[in-house]
Amino acid sequence: MKALAAAAVALALLIALALLAPQWLVFMAMLALAKGVVVLGLVVLMRTGLVSFGQGLYFGIGAYAAALLSHQWHIADAAVMLLAAAAAGGLIAALLGLLLARYRDIFFAMLSLALSMILYGLLVKSAALGSTDGFNLHARTFFGMAFASGMERRVFLIAGSACAVVAALMVHRLLGRHWGRLASAVRDNELRVSYLGASPYRVVYVNYLIAGALAGFGGALAALAVGHVDPETTYWTTSGEFVFIAILGGTQSIIAPFVAAAIFEALRTIASQYAPNVWQMSLGLAMLAIIMFQPAGLWSLAERWRRSA
Amino acid sequence: MSNILPVAFDGIAYGSWLFLMSAGLTLIYGVMRILNVAHGSLYALGAYAACSFASAWLNGGLPAAGSFGMLLLAAIVVGGLVGPLLERGLLQWMYGKDEVVLVLITYAVFLIMEDVIKLVWGVDSLLLPEPYALPGNFSLGGLAYPAYNLLLIGMALVTGLALVWALYRTRQGKLLLAVIHDREMSMAMGINVSRFYLATFTVGATLAALGGALTAPTVAVTPGIGVEVIVLAFAVVVIGGLGSLGGAALGALLVGLVRSATVRYWPEAELFSIYAVMAIVLIARPKGLFAAQEARKI
Amino acid sequence: MRISPSFGLRTAVAAFVMLLTVPASLAQQPIKVGIVTLLSGPAAGPFGVPARNAAELTAETLNAGTVPAPYTQKGFGGTPIELVIIDEAGGPQKQVAEFRNLAPRVDIVIGYISSGDCLAIAPVAEELKKLTILFDCGTPRIFEDASYKYVFRTGPTGTMDNVSVALYLVERNPNVKSIAGINQNYAWGQDSWADFENSMKTLKPGIEVKTSQMPKLFAGQFGAEITTLLGSGAEVIHSSMWGGDLEGLVLQGAPRGLFEKHKVILSAGEPAINRLSTRIPDGTILGARGPFGPFAPDTELARWLKTNYQDRYQVPPNYASFKMAQAILAVKAAYEKAKGAGSAVPDQDRIIAALENLTFEGPGGAVKMSLGKGHQAIMDAAVGTTKVEGGQLKMVDVVRYPAEKVNPPDGVKSEAWIKSDLKK
Structure with missing residues (x-):
């Protein structure tokens, strides 16, 4: 019940933001939300003790799926794009998951990285898709409804928010139950889990699939916000950014990924505007400070505040 | 036959370069369980320092052959200064954290170093062609090759053999193997693990800087050169099996040969040849070529 | 699950307030x-x-x-x-x-x-x-x-860069039979090579393409690529490389005779002059993406x-x-x-x-x-050939191509224009 109330508040807040905020803030919120959804998937995966350095693969698949719909088949409907992207992400994850679910630790991380880099290579080689330059996409309608220019992005943000909140609630429900405990058990000791008769492979596979579908959705949302896709979405630095946001927020909550993504975007924007020559250094120092002083992620701040209150 | 010789030579030369980079990375991972992203920064620092040192030497009108010594000196200075600084100043407070968190810490260091390098050396490329041109060319299958590549191959061999000797033939090396095998037990036996961590990181950092210093004469040293080598070195180390020196050597050679064959026969695929090798090796051998057996903990 | 809605709210509000202060007055x-x-x-x-x-x-x-x-x-x-x-x-x-x-x-x-x-x-x-x-x-x-x-x-x-170097090459070597390329593997390198290759095919039908090398962007080391180029037997080598990659190509290629055995075209080579100066071998064809720098x-x-x-x-x-x-x-x-x-x-x-x-x-x-x-x-395009005179790199044999000759007319796509109308 508490979670439902929190979800309702979060959604109301996001809708208010989508309707009232200036355009640049709507854009930032969309990007932060998109990354938050990807990181949510990563957090699900991290519950089983696995970190993927290749979520860019699904982020990119989602972005390109959305863009190709508008570019190749002239389907410029945002709802179709978002759903198709999540489906595409889930589908590819269902396929690659068969292989990857056997891997653990750093090998899981590196194999997922290798796969995303192979997709990167394929995209760079595709002259028809604009190679590294990428191409533009335009979404004009939502479930067939058309909106005035400038209004459409606000509608997309509301739609994205609704989906993200529903996804977060579902993940919350899933992890709060038997499945979540099973995932933690796989992380802690896989062998015992199999001795108890459960299949760690199945747990990892399903969580990987969820992470893939969410990353695909996030990719399409980001593509809708930016209006452009390019292979950089699948590059390892993009994947690394997701991992960083996950660690920044901490893995113990499902709101944390979204808050962390918003803070990350804000941090990067401020750093590159006020310190254009040393923005990488500023970002690095902020990262170190957070890891040193908030080792369990920013969310531990919330925990402490809640306990003292 | 005349086709295979150049492909093999280019592959071995590229593999030697990869080995210099990945030896330090695999050593640090083997001992400290840190996948060190800042390895790329140390490589870049080594390259920049080599340019500064060797240029100062050459501008001083000293004999050109001495510039090779300057390359080595630059690597030792960078490794000996920055290595301990990072380990004592930052990493020693972070041991025991999750492997992923450690990756992020070294990534943060990498970001900071990128800007530090920019502030110190600027954004213009640095050139140091003298040591590259000095040994001249030799001919192989009718084509000219720079003799500098032989030097690179030699350095990789010497480095590899020196590491093996130090690990398996010296007392300190054997103690280090004990630390790798079981850290807690080693501490209980009275081994000063902290000291070994410092030494390992310093040696690893020096190897990274050496890789950079030896590369500097062959390329234009530009901002961002560190980024390119990180993932390459990671791939090599993972292919070989994390923490395995022999694995790194074999992985480097494999990647080098595959790359040069791809360039020759299928240039379009060069971009992902390395990742394809990595994926195929991992699919066939999930923990790399030379993975250590791990006890199943119940 | 421990969720504290009011905290999430606060953090979110704080983050957005932080953002609001970004655009200055x-x-x-x-x-x-x-x-x-x-x-x-x-x-x-x-x-x-x-x-x-x-x-x-x-x-x-x-x-x-x-x-x-x-x-x-x-x-x-x-x-x-x-x-x-x-x-x-x-x-x-x-x-x-x-x-x-x-x-x-x-x-x-x-x-x-x-x-x-x-x-x-x-x-x-x-x-x-x-x-x-x-x-x-x-x-x-x-x-x-x-x-x-x-x-x-x-x-x-970028269209005129490669059209102009192709025109320049054919004017100077009317009997050119084979070309090869080494370009960075990203959109710029791919497009530049495609423009050059297509221009050459339009200007000299039947020209042979020996190899097109596409090293990764910022790879910096081209040992195997240079070996392949040296063994390819191509008369002309085209490269649109820039920055550290271009400097690396010259530093690694020149000692191995790449520039002696082949006519080398650096279609965007001008910025390298400030870095490499006399290290660029004589006889290299250089472009500056317009009448800029030494071509001004x-x-x-x-x-x-x-x-x-x-x-x-x-x-x-x-x-x-x-x-x-x-x-x-x-x-x-x-x-x-x-x-x-x-x-x-x-x-x-x-x-x-x-x-x-x-x-x-x-x-x-x-x-x-x-x-x-x-x-x-x-704009007009300009192409020249390098020559070291008195310890300085000079551009000789500089040709300025009128803008209309090296650019497509309005409404026509570059690629189609290069493939068909270039000769007119």
Whole structure:
């Protein structure tokens, strides 16, 4: 019940933001939300003790799926794009998951990285898709409804928010139950889990699939916000950014990924505007400070505040 | 036959370069369980320092052959200064954290170093062609090759053999193997693990800087050169099996040969040849070529 | 699950308040010009910083009123200009975010070196109705695949770079039989090679392509690629490389005889002159993406840029510097044309109307905004051959190709034009 109330508040807040905020803030919120959804998937995966350095693969698949719909088949409907992207992400994850679910630790991380880099290579080689330059996409309608220019992005943000909140609630429900405990058990000791008769492979596979579908959705949302896709979405630095946001927020909550993504975007924007020559250094120092002083992620701040209150 | 010789030579030369980079990375991972992203920064620092040192030497009108010594000196200075600084100043407070968190810490260091390098050396490329041109060319299958590549191959061999000797033939090396095998037990036996961590990181950092210093004469040293080598070195180390020196050597050679064959026969695929090798090796051998057996903990 | 809604709320509000403070006040006194150029990464040295330097130099001398005719008036029409400089590094997604933050803070945006960034920014500029001048990026797709009202590009596209070197090559080696390429594996390298290959096929039907090497961008080491080129038997080697990759190719290729055994074309090689100078072997065909740098005409405007830049930064300006100065002067020309004799400050729409189809004088010569419905510039192309004389690198046998000869007519896509009409 508490979670439902929190979800309702979060959604109301996001809708208010989508309707009232200036355009640049709507854009930032969309990007932060998109990354938050990807990181949510990563957090699900991290519950089983696995970190993927290749979520860019699904982020990119989602972005390109959305863009190709508008570019190749002239389907410029945002709802179709978002759903198709999540489906595409889930589908590819269902396929690659068969292989990857056997891997653990750093090998899981590196194999997922290798796969995303192979997709990167394929995209760079595709002259028809604009190679590294990428191409533009335009979404004009939502479930067939058309909106005035400038209004459409606000509608997309509301739609994205609704989906993200529903996804977060579902993940919350899933992890709060038997499945979540099973995932933690796989992380802690896989062998015992199999001795108890459960299949760690199945747990990892399903969580990987969820992470893939969410990353695909996030990719399409980001593509809708930016209006452009390019292979950089699948590059390892993009994947690394997701991992960083996950660690920044901490893995113990499902709101944390979204808050962390918003803070990350804000941090990067401020750093590159006020310190254009040393923005990488500023970002690095902020990262170190957070890891040193908030080792369990920013969310531990919330925990402490809640306990003292 | 005349086709295979150049492909093999280019592959071995590229593999030697990869080995210099990945030896330090695999050593640090083997001992400290840190996948060190800042390895790329140390490589870049080594390259920049080599340019500064060797240029100062050459501008001083000293004999050109001495510039090779300057390359080595630059690597030792960078490794000996920055290595301990990072380990004592930052990493020693972070041991025991999750492997992923450690990756992020070294990534943060990498970001900071990128800007530090920019502030110190600027954004213009640095050139140091003298040591590259000095040994001249030799001919192989009718084509000219720079003799500098032989030097690179030699350095990789010497480095590899020196590491093996130090690990398996010296007392300190054997103690280090004990630390790798079981850290807690080693501490209980009275081994000063902290000291070994410092030494390992310093040696690893020096190897990274050496890789950079030896590369500097062959390329234009530009901002961002560190980024390119990180993932390459990671791939090599993972292919070989994390923490395995022999694995790194074999992985480097494999990647080098595959790359040069791809360039020759299928240039379009060069971009992902390395990742394809990595994926195929991992699919066939999930923990790399030379993975250590791990006890199943119940 | 431990969720604290009010905390999430607070953090979110705090984060957004932090964001709200980002766009600074919209001070109207000086004209604010946003400059976006690469300040970090491998392209900062050859392009980003020379462009930023030229922007600062141009703004200062414009404000002081010391730029030669026809730009003698101070600032833009008497109003001083002020630059807001940001870094272009980080890829299109980040740049769209930066652009959206920058646009409310400035009156005009001038920038973008990467074609990917240009393609991503153009529709956003259109949406925000912010006059945006692309100064350097090369891909012709921007105005060939779409049309914009608020977006202009004052530098020529990449098409003419490779068309002009192909013309130059065929004029000098009419019997050329085989070519090979080594280009960076990303859009610029792929497009450049395709343009060159197609131009050569149009000019010399039946020409043989021995190999097309595509090393990874910023690979820096090309041992195996050079071996393959040396063994390919091609007469001519084309490369559109730039920056550290180009310098690496010359440093590694020259000692192995790559430049002696083959005629080498560096279609965007000009910025490397400042770095490599006499290390570039004699007889190399060099392009500068327009009549810039050593190919600049002997005009007062070119001398202004060359001497002032040299005095201030101790190096000659390269093509990125020329193109940045040209972009700022384009806006000045349009602004003052829109202002006309009246004293009123012209609004953006009038500046845009003035810039469309404008012909103005840049430090590289005449610039005609004649493609993309008056939004895309064309210029003469210039190609030369390197020769070391008296310890200095000189460009000899320089040929200037008229703009109309090396660019497609308006409404025709570059690729189709190269494949069919080039000969006319």
